[in-house]
Amino acid sequence: xxxxxxxxxxxxxxxxxFREEFAxxxxxxxxxxxxxxxxxxxxxEEFKEALTTIHNKVSYRKxxxxxxxxxxxxxxxxIFTEVLFMLANLEDGLF
Numbered sequence: 001x002x003x004x005x006x007x008x009x010x011x012x013x014x015x016x017x018f019r020e021e022f023a024x025x026x027x028x029x030x031x032x033x034x035x036x037x038x039x040x041x042x043x044x045e046e047f048k049e050a051l052t053t054i055h056n057k058v059s060y061r062k063x064x065x066x067x068x069x070x071x072x073x074x075x076x077x078x079i080f081t082e083v084l085f086m087l088a089n090l091e092d093g094l095f
Contacts, residue, residue, distance in 0.1 A: 001049075001050050001053060002039075002042060002046065002050075004038070004039050004040065004041070004042060005039055005042055005046065005047070005050045008035060008038050008039050009050065009054060009083075009087065011038075012084065012087045013087040013088070016088070019084055019087065019088060021034070022034055022035070022080075022084060023081070023084060025080050025081065025084075026081075027080065028044075028047070028048055028051055028079050028080045029044060030080070031047075031051075031080035031084075032044050032047045032048075035047065048079075051079050051080060051083050052079070054083050054086070054087070055079060055082060055083055055086070
């Protein structure tokens with residue numbers, strides 16, 4: 001994962017206001033479009049790979065978090081909203 005993506009996701013993890021800006025994204029591409037000013041030079045494919053990497057790193061907690069997230073979102077999720085939710089509930093050390 002590139003340093004700019006790592007810093008972007010760290011900020012999402014630590015900064016609630018920043019994370020809330022991205023909470024309205026309905027798809028990974030929408031999240032990518034919103035994130036472009038912060039991750040200059042990163043392709044959508046790289047962004048998706050980073051989302052997948054983060055998602056997989058926290059897979060041990062995935063089932064419980066997905067149940068909570070689905071309850072919050074009325075049953076629908078996408079990888080971007082899952083990662084946002086997971087980052088909001090993680091401790092430092094993921095990156």
